[in-house]
Each structure stands twice: as C-alpha cells, then as structure tokens.
Amino acid sequence: MGRLFGTDGVRGVANADLTAELALGLSVAAAHVLGEAGSFEGHRPVAVVGRDPRASGEFLEAAVVAGLASAGVDVLRVGVLPTPAVAYLTGALGADLGVMLSASHNAMPDNGIKFFARGGHKLADELEDRIEAQYAAGADWQRPTGAGVGRVRDYDEGFDQYVAHLIGVLPNRLDGLKVVLDEAHGAAARVSPEAFARAGAEVVTIGAEPDGLNINDGCGSTHLEQLKAAVVQHGAHLGIAHDGDADRCLAVDHTGAEVDGDQILAVLALALRERGALRSDTVVATVMSNLGFKLAMEREGLALVQTGVGDRYVLEAMKEHGYALGGEQSGHVIILDHATTGDGTLTGLMLAARVADTGRSLAELTSVMERLPQVLVNVPDVDKSRVATSAELAAAVVEAERELGETGRVLLRSSGTEPLVRVMVEAADIDQARSVAGRLADAVKSSLG
Numbered sequence: 297m298g299r300l301f302g303t304d305g306v307r308g309v310a311n312a313d314l315t316a317e318l319a320l321g322l323s324v325a326a327a328h329v330l331g332e333a334g335s336f337e338g339h340r341p342v343a344v345v346g347r348d349p350r351a352s353g354e355f356l357e358a359a360v361v362a363g364l365a366s367a368g369v370d371v372l373r374v375g376v377l378p379t380p381a382v383a384y385l386t387g388a389l390g391a392d393l394g395v396m397l398s399a400s401h402n403a404m405p406d407n408g409i410k411f412f413a414r415g416g417h418k419l420a421d422e423l424e425d426r427i428e429a430q431y432a433a434g435a436d437w438q439r440p441t442g443a444g445v446g447r448v449r450d451y452d453e454g455f456d457q458y459v460a461h462l463i464g465v466l467p468n469r470l471d472g473l474k475v476v477l478d479e480a481h482g483a484a485a486r487v488s489p490e491a492f493a494r495a496g497a498e499v500v501t502i503g504a505e506p507d508g509l510n511i512n513d514g515c516g517s518t519h520l521e522q523l524k525a526a527v528v529q530h531g532a533h534l535g536i537a538h539d540g541d542a543d544r545c546l547a548v549d550h551t552g553a554e555v556d557g558d559q560i561l562a563v564l565a566l567a568l569r570e571r572g573a574l575r576s577d578t579v580v581a582t583v584m585s586n587l588g589f590k591l592a593m594e595r596e597g598l599a600l601v602q603t604g605v606g607d608r609y610v611l612e613a614m615k616e617h618g619y620a621l622g623g624e625q626s627g628h629v630i631i632l633d634h635a636t637t638g639d640g641t642l643t644g645l646m647l648a649a650r651v652a653d654t655g656r657s658l659a660e661l662t663s664v665m666e667r668l669p670q671v672l673v674n675v676p677d678v679d680k681s682r683v684a685t686s687a688e689l690a691a692a693v694v695e696a697e698r699e700l701g702e703t704g705r706v707l708l709r710s711s712g713t714e715p716l717v718r719v720m721v722e723a724a725d726i727d728q729a730r731s732v733a734g735r736l737a738d739a740v741k742s743s744l745g
Contacts, residue, residue: 299428300318300322300428300431301419301424301427301428303606303608304400304408304410304606304607304608305396305408305409305410305411306318306322306408306409307399307402307406307407307408307409308406308407308408309405309406309407310350310352310356310405310406310407311352311355314352314356314406314407314408314409316355316356316358316359317359319356319359319360319363319397319409320359320360320362320363321363321431322363322409322427322431323359323360323361323362323363323364323367323395323409324363324364324366324367324430324431324437325427325428325430325431326364326393326395326411326427327341327343327363327364327367327368327369327393328367328430328437329423329426329427329430330392330393330411330413330414330423330427331343331364331367331369331392331393332392340368340370341368341369341370341392341393341446342369342370342371342372342389342390342391342392343364343369343370343371343372343391343392343393343394343395344372344374344382344385344386344389344391344393344394344395344412344451344454345357345360345361345364345371345372345373345374345382345394345395345396345397346373346374346375346376346377346379346381346382346385346394346395346396346397346454346483347375347376347377347396347397347398347483348376348378348379348397348398348399348482348483348511348540348541349376349481349482349483349485349506349507349508349511350397350398350399350404350407350508350511350540351404351508351509352405352407353376353397353398353407353508354508356397356407356409357373357397360395360397360409361373361448364395364446365445365446365447365448366439366440366445366446367437367439367440367446368440368444368445368446369392369393369446370446370447370448371446371447371448371449372385372389372391372449372450372451372454373448373449373450373451374450374451374452374454374455375450375452375454375455376483376485376486376506377454377455377458377483377487378482378483378484378487378538378541378542378543378639378640378641379396379398379400379410379483379541379542379543379637380542380543380635380636380637380638380639380640380641380642381454381458381483381487382394382395382396382412382416383396383412383416383417383418383635383636383637384416384458384461384635384636384639385416385451385454385457385458386412386414386415386416387414387415387416387417387636388416388457388461390414391414392414393411393412393413393414394411394412394416395409395410395411395412396409396410396412396541397409397410398410398483398540398541399540399541400539400540400541400543400544401480401512401516401517401518401539401540401544402512402540403512403513404509404510404511404512404513411427412636415636416636416637417636418608418611418636418637455486455487458487459487459490459491459494461634462491462641462642462645463491463494463495465633465634465642466495466645466646466649467567467571467646467649467653468649468652468653469495469496469649469652470492470495470496470497470645470648470649470652471496471497471652472496472652473496473497473498473533473534473648473651473652474497474498474499474500474530474531474532474533475492475497475498475499475500475532475533475534475535475536475644475648476500476501476502476523476526476527476530476532476534476535476536476548477489477492477499477500477501477502477504477535477536477537477538477644478501478502478503478515478516478517478520478522478523478526478535478536478537478538479501479502479503479504479506479515479516479538479542480503480511480512480515480516480517480518480537480538480539480540480542481503481504481505481506481507481510481511481512481513481515481516481540482503482506482511482512482516482538482539482540482541482542483540483541483542484538484542484640484641485501485503485504485505485506486504487542487641488536488538488542488640488641488644489501489504491641491645492644492645492648495645495648495649497648500526500530500532502515502522502523502526503515503516503522511540512539512540516537516538516539516540517537517538517539517544517545517546517626517627517640518539520537520546520548520554523535523537523548524548524552524553524554525552527548527549527550527552528550528551528552531550532550533550533648533651533657533658534547534548534549534550534555534647534648534651534658535547535548536548536640536644536647536648538640538641538644539627539640542639542640542641543628543637543638543639543640544557544626544627544628544629544638544640544643545557545560545627545629545640545641545643545644545647546560546627547559547560547644547647547658549657549658549659549662550657550658550659551659553659555658555662556586556625556626556627556667557623557624557625557626557627557628557629558581558585558586558588558589558625558665558667559589559662559665559667560623560627560629560643560647561579561581561585561589561621561622561623561629562589562592562593562662562664562665563647563650563658563661563662563664564621564629564631564643564646564647564650565579565593565596565598565621566596566664567646567649567650567653568620568621569598573620573633574598574620574621575618575619575620576599576617576618576619577597577598577599578598578599578600578601578617578619579593579598579599579600579601579619579621579622580600580601580602580603580610580613580614580619580621580622580623581600581601581602581603581610581622581623581624581625582602582603582604582605582606582609582610582624582625583602583603583604583605583707583709584605584624584625584707584720585600585602585624585625586625586665586667586668586670586722587668587703587704587705587722588665588666588667588668588722589665589667591665591666592664592665592666596664601613601617601619601622605624605709606624607623607624607628607630607637607638610622610623610624610628610630611630611632611637614630614632615632619632620632620633623638627640627643629643631643631646668703668704668722668723668724669722669723669724669725669726669729670720670721670722670729671720671721671722671726671729671730671733672718672719672720672733673718673719673720673733673734673736673737674711674716674717674718674719675716675717675718675719675737675740675741675744676714676715676716677715677716677745678715678716678717678740678741678744678745679744679745680710680711680715680716680717680744681710682743682744683708683709683710683717683740683744686743686744688739688742688743689708689739689740689743689744692735692736692739692743693706693708693736696721696732696735696736699728699732700721700722700723700728700732703723703724704721704722704723704724704728704729704732705720705721705722706719706720706721706732706736707719707720707721708720708736708740717740717744719733719736719737719740720733721733721736
C-alpha cells in the first residue's frame with residue numbers, strides 16, 4: 297500500500313478511492329493516535345467533525361463519526377463549515393482532534409479527510425505516519441463497551457462561535473463597502489456572507505446555493521469570470537472568491553481585475569506593519585511567488601522568507617520563527633495570530649478592512665507591487681529525478697539566468713505526483729518569458745527525456 301496521506305490529508309474519488317470503510321478505519325486510527333483513546337482511565341477524548349456540502353460528505357461523515365465513537369471518542373458534529381472553522385473550533389473547544397471532510401477546490405466527485413491535532417493544528421508527517429501504521433494494524437485493539445463508547449451530538453453553536461471570532465479580530469468595520477462574494481457553492485456559503493454583513497458591508501452573493509453537486513462548478517477561486525462580471529455590474533468596491541472549503545481567498549478589484557495571493561499578501565503585510573503586528577517585519581511565501589512580490593517587499597524594507605511549494609511548508613516556517621503572515625500565490629493566506637491554517641473568509645475580511653480603513657481602492661493598494669509576466673510550462677514523460685544532476689540542463693539554466701538578469705527568474709521543479717518537470721520563467725517582458733521558457737522546456741526534453 298502506498299502512502300495514504302498526500303500534501304493535504306487523504307484525498308481521492310469518493311466511494312472509489314475514498315470509501316466508507318477507509319474513512320471509518322482512518323478515524324479509528326486517528327482516535328488512538330490523536331485522541332489517545334483507551335490510553336488512560338478517565339480520559340474522554342473529544343473530536344470536532346465538519347464537512348463541505350459535497351453529497352459524498354454525508355456518508356463519509358457518518359463513517360468518520362462511527363469510527364470515532366466506536367473508539368470511545370465523543371463527537372461534536374458541526375455540519376457544513378469551512379476547514380478553518382473546524383480548525384478554530386478544535387482549538388477553541390479544547391478538543392483532542394478535528395476532522396474535516398473536503399476535497400477543497402477539486403471537482404465534486406472527489407472528497408478528502410483532513411485531521412487536526414489539539415489546538416487545531418495540521419499534522420506533522422510523523423503523526424500522519426503513526427495514523428497510517430495504526431490503520432494498517434487493523435482491528436487488533438481494545439474496543440470500549442457500555443458507557444465507554446463515544447457519544448455523538450450536533451454542535452450548532454459552532455457557526456455563531458466562528459463568525460464571532462472572525463468579527464472579533466477585525467481591526468475596523470466595513471461600513472460603506474459593497475462587496476461581492478463568490479462562495480463556490482461550498483462550505484462558506486452561509487458563514488462568509490454572515491460575517492461580512494455583521495462587519496457592516498453591503499453584501500452581494502453568487503455561488504452561494506450549494507446542492508451537494510455544484511461545488512466549485514464554474515465558480516469560486518478557480519473560476520473568477522463570474523465574480524469579475526458581478527463586481528463591475530453591481531459597482532462593488534471589491535469581490536472575494538473562496539474555494540470549496542474556504543481555506544483560500546482570491547480577490548477582484550472594482551475594475552474587474554484579478555488580485556492574486558501575492559498581491560493580497562503585499563497589502564496585508566503593509567497593514568500589519570502599520571499596526572506593529574508584522575513580527576520581525578517578515579513575510580513567508582513559497583518559491584512560486586511572483587518576482588514582483590519579492591521586489592516590492594525589498595522596496596518596502598520587509599524581509600521575505602521563501603519555502604517549498606505548499607501551505608504546510610509556509611506554516612512550518614512561520615511557527616518555527618514566530619512570523620505573523622505567510623501564504624501562497626494561490627490564495628492560501630495564513631494570519632497566525634488569528635488562525636492555525638489558511639482562512640479564506642478571514643483573509644477576505646482583512647483585505648476589505650484595509651480598503652475601508654484607508655479609503656483607497658483595492659486597485660490602488662495592490663499597486664505596491666507590479667506582477668511580472670510569469671510563464672509556466674509542464675514537460676511530461678521525462679526523468680524528473682535528474683533535474684538537479686543534469687549538467688546539460690544546469691548549463692541551460694545558467695544561460696537563461698544570464699539573459700534575464702536581475703529582472704527575471706527561472707525555476708525548475710519536479711512534480712510531486714506526475715512524471716513531469718515544471719518550468720517557470722518570469723521576466724519584465726512576456727515575449728522574453730515565453731521565449732526563455734520554450735528553450736528551457738526543450739532543454740529539459742533533450743537532457744531528461
């Protein structure tokens with residue numbers, strides 16, 4: 297059996313890869329590893345369980361709850377809420393673990409299981425490995441009986457508790473702002489409009505009618521066309537788009553122009569510094585961040601720490617050094633003083649709060665950075681293991697970097713899941729970026745093919 301856990305939990309096609317049996321077995325294993333079920337007398341582990349609106353989440357939730365309760369874990373079922381809400385409630389309620397059923401921005405047939413440890417934190421690799429090992433060990437465990445089995449109850453208070461948390465950490469209200477929210481027919485369809493409205497904004501919603509089948513379907517952070525049109529149509533100050541589980545946020549300014557995660561980070565970094573909340577005057581981002589973001593941070597006198605691709609690596613760097621702000625170009629933004637993971641609703645609220653506080657448009661605020669043209673080429677069917685050792689490829693990269701100078705950048709990255717190499721080139725001129733990317737793609741084919 298290959299490793300079950302990927303970069304963000306266990307994910308696959310629901311009822312094919314991710315079955316009820318697998319969900320139940322993993323939940324039992326997680327109960328033993330994270331909840332220490334049965335490890336000492338008198339301890340009643342507690343788990344918070346939530347899901348996005350996917351149809352498959354209904355039977356997978358039932359399996360997860362059954363597994364946890366059978367292992368002696370009391371379950372608080374919070375229903376359809378965003379991933380960061382489940383993380384927050386896990387910490388706020390002092391639960392031993394949290395479980396979120398979602399495949400994030402993936403299409404409806406997929407689903408996934410994300411586990412959170414005490415405090416609402418994502419799992420380290422070591423904990424995931426222990427859960428997998430416990431799962432592989434099978435049914436050889438002491439099952440509680442009688443009063444020892446877990447009890448299950450709905451925790452409807454979680455909705456208001458999470459919204460109150462979001463409103464409580466805002467630096468200022470949003471009165472006078474008109475905001476369009478695209479909820480991707482996902483987990484934030486109720487939470488996000490409620491939070492923005494309570495904060496004082498005039499709210500227009502699209503993609504906020506989940507039926508279990510339409511999640512991420514032509515809407516949300518992976519399909520911004522509808523949001524761009526709605527912002528212009530309604531004369532809104534800005535638009536906010538979430539993905540299916542609302543752990544990411546992208547935006548649209550009043551002209552209908554897209555605002556990506558790098559630009560959001562730039563705006564929030566300056567806002568936090570102004571309030572004295574940007575610890576060490578440092579922002580954390582991945583190596584995929586646009587060069588324009590790096591140049592902007594340097595110009596503003598802020599330090600930039602770059603990690604490998606994935607919000608988990610951003611979070612690890614933030615926690616290790618105590619940084620306050622980090623994120624990815626894709627819209628995963630982590631504000632560590634108020635969330636243990638990327639929180640799309642919180643990010644959108646903070647971005648809108650900056651617009652309201654300054655009286656400046658989002659377009660003006662994002663002008664702090666110039667997004668340089670970025671070209672990404674996937675080169676399939678190559679030996680990706682030799683990316684770092686091929687002398688021929690190294691020479692091609694050196695030549696490309698010489699041509700681009702200080703206003704460009706090259707990044708070659710092996711795919712984590714497919715037999716391909718990703719070639720990324722940034723330059724001040726889009727034609728130059730395309731030309732250099734094409735030559736490097738040819739070099740990858742000839743040297744690694």
